[in-house]
Amino acid sequence: MKVLSVAGYHHTGKTTVTIELIKELRKRGFNVTSIKDIHNENFTMEKKGSNSWKHAQASGDTVIARGITETYQIWNRQLSLNEMLSHLKSDYVVVEGMKDVALPRIVCAEDEKQLKELIDGTVFAISGKYANDHDKYEDLNVFHSKEQIKELTDLVVEKVFHVLPLPKLECCGECGMNCREMVSGILAGRNKREDCKTDRNLDIKIEIAGNDINIVPYVQNTLKDIIKAYVNNLKGYHEGDSIDIKIRE
Ligand code: SF4
Structure with missing residues (x-):
């Protein structure tokens, strides 16, 4: 699944860019899901006092509210990006916000002061209000969210790659860098997506409720050693056999 973020300060045009991009990706035949990161502490989909509330x-956990035309699943807590992604199956996920996670980003800004604060190697395009009177900022192209959405989408299709397994800063470091540096490296052409070592050549695979769980190499090796030490003494096991364990509760 390919995941990108449209990030920037409030009122810089993020939602317009996100919506236009989703529409254009869908026109091209892709399945697209979106995530909107909301910072309002009082945000809730539920009206206080309603039956589903x-x-x-x-x-205190998950509630599904099924209506005639819509169905909501409500978790009573904030989910991590990885948790949200584990529930999705689409070609692209467009995240509005979450500027700190290790995703390729389009930055929306009003002026150069904001751009200076927001731009790093994870940014591959600029849009939002800044595009009203600029077409370039340093070596990055600036795209008008309506007039140049086709060009912006072309760039998304060219640049955005399969999401890294641990899109957060405190990641495994097995590749010799952190995930943000890996995103920057891939966008700049210094690295390839396959350089991430966590989801490559997995010797061990864990699925929970049908969803693959990413495991850092150190934990993969530890689990593998423990399980192999256990089954080594079991009748019928030969070195090199694959081992499947299913736990049902
Ligand atoms: S190996 Fe992958 S998950 Fe680990 S730090 Fe590098 S890019 Fe991130």
């Missing part, structure tokens, strides 16, 4: 309060 009462379900959510009582459950």
Whole structure:
């Protein structure tokens, strides 16, 4: 699944860019999901006092609210990006916000002061209000969210790659860098997506409820050693056999 972020300060045009990009990707035949990161502490999809709000309060966990035309699943906590992605199956996920996670980013800005604060190697394009009177900032192209959405989408299709397994800063470091540096390296052509060592050549695979779980190499090796030490003494096991374990509760 390819995942990118449209990031920037409030009122710089992020939502317009996100929506136009989703529409253009869908026109090209891709399945697209979007995630909107919301910083308002009081945000809730539920009206206080509604019946589904009462379900959510009582459950303290997950509640599904099924209507005639829409169905919501509500978690009573903030999910990490990885958790959200594990529930999605689409060609592209466009995340509005989450400027700190290790994703390729389009930055929306009003002026150069904002761009200076936001731009690093994970940014591959600029859009938003700044595009009203600029077409370039340093070596990055600037795209108008409506007039140049086709060109911006071309760049998304060219640049955005399969999401890294641990898109956060405190990642494994097995590649000799962190995930943000890997994103920058891939965008700049210094690295390839296959240089991430965590989801490559997995010797061990864990699925929970049908979703693959990413495991850092150190944990892969530890788990593999423990399981192999256990089955080594079992009748019928030969070195090199694959081992499948399923736990059902
Ligand atoms: S190996 Fe992959 S997950 Fe680990 S730091 Fe590098 S890019 Fe991130």
